[in-house]
Amino acid sequence: MSDKKASLATLTNGILKENPTLVLILGTCPTLATTQTVIGAVGMGIAALLVLLCSNVFISLLRRVIPESMRIPSYIVIIAGFVTVVKMLVQAYVPSLYESLGVYLDLITVNCIILGRAEMFASKNPVVSAALDGIGMGIGFTLALGAMATIREVFGAASFAGIAIPFLQNYKIAFLTKAPGGLLVYGLLIALVYAVTHGRAPLKKSFSCEGCVHAANCHVKSCETKGEVQ
Amino acid sequence: MKKNIKNLLVFLSICSVIALLLAGTNFLTAPVIEKNQSAAANQALLEVMPDADGFDSVDLSAYTLPATVTEAYRETGGQGYVFKLKTAGYGSDMILMCGVHASGTVTGAVCLSSNETLGYEKTYGEGFKDKDAAGVDAVDTVAGATKTTGAYKSAVKDALNAALILGGADVDIRTEEEILADNLAAALPAGEKNFEKLFLYEDIRSFDAIYRATNGAGYVFVTGDTFVGASADGTVLTEGATNAEAVKDAVAKITATAFEEIDLSAYAELQKFVVSAKKTQSGNYVFETKGAGYGIKGGNEWHPASGEYIVVRVSMTEDGRIIDCLTVSEGETDGLGDACADEKFYGQFDGKTEDNYGEIDGIAGATMTTDGYKQAISRAFTALNTLKGVGTNE
Numbered sequence: 001m002s003d004k005k006a007s008l009a010t011l012t013n014g015i016l017k018e019n020p021t022l023v024l025i026l027g028t029c030p031t032l033a034t035t036q037t038v039i040g041a042v043g044m045g046i047a048a049l050l051v052l053l054c055s056n057v058f059i060s061l062l063r064r065v066i067p068e069s070m071r072i073p074s075y076i077v078i079i080a081g082f083v084t085v086v087k088m089l090v091q092a093y094v095p096s097l098y099e100s101l102g103v104y105l106d107l108i109t110v111n112c113i114i115l116g117r118a119e120m121f122a123s124k125n126p127v128v129s130a131a132l133d134g135i136g137m138g139i140g141f142t143l144a145l146g147a148m149a150t151i152r153e154v155f156g157a158a159s160f161a162g163i164a165i166p167f168l169q170n171y172k173i174a175f176l177t178k179a180p181g182g183l184l185v186y187g188l189l190i191a192l193v194y195a196v197t198h199g200r201a202p203l204k205k206s207f208s209c210e211g212c213v214h215a216a217n218c219h220v221k222s223c224e225t226k227g228e229v230q
Numbered sequence: 231m232k233k234n235i236k237n238l239l240v241f242l243s244i245c246s247v248i249a250l251l252l253a254g255t256n257f258l259t260a261p262v263i264e265k266n267q268s269a270a271a272n273q274a275l276l277e278v279m280p281d282a283d284g285f286d287s288v289d290l291s292a293y294t295l296p297a298t299v300t301e302a303y304r305e306t307g308g309q310g311y312v313f314k315l316k317t318a319g320y321g322s323d324m325i326l327m328c329g330v331h332a333s334g335t336v337t338g339a340v341c342l343s344s345n346e347t348l349g350y351e352k353t354y355g356e357g358f359k360d361k362d363a364a365g366v367d368a369v370d371t372v373a374g375a376t377k378t379t380g381a382y383k384s385a386v387k388d389a390l391n392a393a394l395i396l397g398g399a400d401v402d403i404r405t406e407e408e409i410l411a412d413n414l415a416a417a418l419p420a421g422e423k424n425f426e427k428l429f430l431y432e433d434i435r436s437f438d439a440i441y442r443a444t445n446g447a448g449y450v451f452v453t454g455d456t457f458v459g460a461s462a463d464g465t466v467l468t469e470g471a472t473n474a475e476a477v478k479d480a481v482a483k484i485t486a487t488a489f490e491e492i493d494l495s496a497y498a499e500l501q502k503f504v505v506s507a508k509k510t511q512s513g514n515y516v517f518e519t520k521g522a523g524y525g526i527k528g529g530n531e532w533h534p535a536s537g538e539y540i541v542v543r544v545s546m547t548e549d550g551r552i553i554d555c556l557t558v559s560e561g562e563t564d565g566l567g568d569a570c571a572d573e574k575f576y577g578q579f580d581g582k583t584e585d586n587y588g589e590i591d592g593i594a595g596a597t598m599t600t601d602g603y604k605q606a607i608s609r610a611f612t613a614l615n616t617l618k619g620v621g622t623n624e
Contacts, residue, residue, distance in 0.1 A: 085255045
């Protein structure tokens with residue numbers, strides 16, 4: 001029972017508590033770049049989810065084989081390989097999405113979320129947990145991108161997923177479709193998540209040290225006790 | 231050392247697995263991607279030949295096609311060809327796509343990319359649909375965008391010619407200038423392909439035009455499609471020429487021409503618009519006069535006036551018939567009014583008199599230029615009448 005609970009927690013963590021975009025503030029570049037349209041954002045989210053799932057599973061499977069000193073190059077090769085696979089599949093079967101995502105599809109390789117989860121989670125957990133973490137993080141990323149894109153497209157371009165919304169046509173806030181508008185919506189969503197979780201999410205102990213990308217080189221025992229994350 | 235080798239082997243193994251994964255995916259997706267890309271490329275071709283089943287690229291190196299043709303595609307069912315054309319517009323190059331049916335009619339023409347100021351090229355191609363060569367000739371250029379639409383029309387004609395050539399026909403794809411240059415060189419090889427059109431001071435009516443070899447080797451006399459070469463002393467060099475006497479007379483007239491400068495100091499009014507006035511020994515007059523076109527009268531914030539008059543050289547007989555006309559200088563708008571320096575325009579005044587010099591085709595979209603030019607011609611007649619003491623029309 002407790003295993004099931006733990007698995008569910010792993011899956012749901014990425015959706016809100018440790019949402020990669022809105023709580024961990026990772027993958028900011030694709031978040032701002034692909035949320036002009038809902039279709040582009042969801043497409044990017046699903047592509048990232050697939051890469052996350054595959055790379056997490058692969059890295060978890062090889063976690064005892066990959067030498068400590070070679071782990072980052074190995075992760076990069078694995079992630080870049082899966083990104084290329086996803087890119088070829090999207091180009092072959094969803095060419096319109098391939099056109100709309102452009103270079104951002106390739107840039108999933110350097111998306112911090114994927115490398116971050118490989119380093120933080122997949123390399124330390126069994127395959128099933130790693131897969132659930134990849135799915136959870138991918139869904140969280142997709143939902144965050146989808147929510148942000150919905151706000152930007154509906155109010156900025158008076159359409160949803162390319163379908164025009166007639167009564168909003170004269171009230172477009174074009175600013176929202178531009179980069180500064182994206183940053184504003186991003187900030188507001190982060191604030192909303194912070195308000196909903198009462199600011200607890202970013203301070204979770206499990207995240208503050210183990211989840212930190214600097215954890216390996218950090219000599220501080222606990223960020224919380226040192227008051228470094230406030 | 232041992233540890234490093236082990237690490238390297240592990241890393242190489244991971245790379246190999248990923249490479250295999252990529253190879254497998256590529257094997258699966260490459261044909262689909264290629265099919266998608268080919269469909270996307272065909273989409274542009276289908277736009278100008280909607281009934282086509284498919285297209286095969288044509289190797290252009292095997293043919294001599296007009297220079298505007300950059301790519302050619304043969305419809306797989308033999309319906310015709312689609313050509314990608316690159317031609318110089320007013321702003322920069324225009325990339326066009328033109329379909330030509332096997333029957334010799336245009337199936338469609340679109341502009342793929344351009345940088346023209348007025349944007350007529352976006353819809354101009356629609357007018358060529360279902361037109362044959364004669365029909366394409368009859369499509370008018372757009373006033374105010376003659377350079378853009380003229381280049382477009384010329385490119386469509388090139389596509390029609392290219393389709394004929396690919397179909398095995400022997401088509402002359404030379405431009406008018408190239409044909410003239412070739413004919414001149416053939417008539418007088420000693421001219422070494424360097425000729426200048428003579429401005430005629432004498433009333434030599436038996437020829438449409440006379441060209442002089444710049445190296446002094448002689449002359450070429452043009453009547454319709456006939457080119458007759460003659461040496462500098464008037465000896466006809468072209469075999470079978472039937473107008474040897476006329477050629478000899480003409481050369482004698484040309485070489486004997488001498489001028490007498492007319493002093494205009496006594497004519498204060500004429501001095502305002504007559505740059506120079508001369509009289510030939512045979513009694514003809516040659517004037518260079520100024521007319522106020524767009525360069526003087528026009529100008530706005532987009533096209534400021536140049537401040538230059540149109541200066542025209544006119545030779546006329548004593549009884550007031552224009553022998554020859556030439557634009558000496560002008561400051562009219564590029565691509566519009568500057569057509570007044572084109573022989574197709576000023577050549578219309580040859581043979582005209584004071585009564586009918588206005589009966590010429592104006593320059594489309596450049597009324598001020600046309601009026602300014604006519605003013606300069608009118609002033610030549612005024613100068614002639616004043617010098618002859620008949621009076622003036624100004």
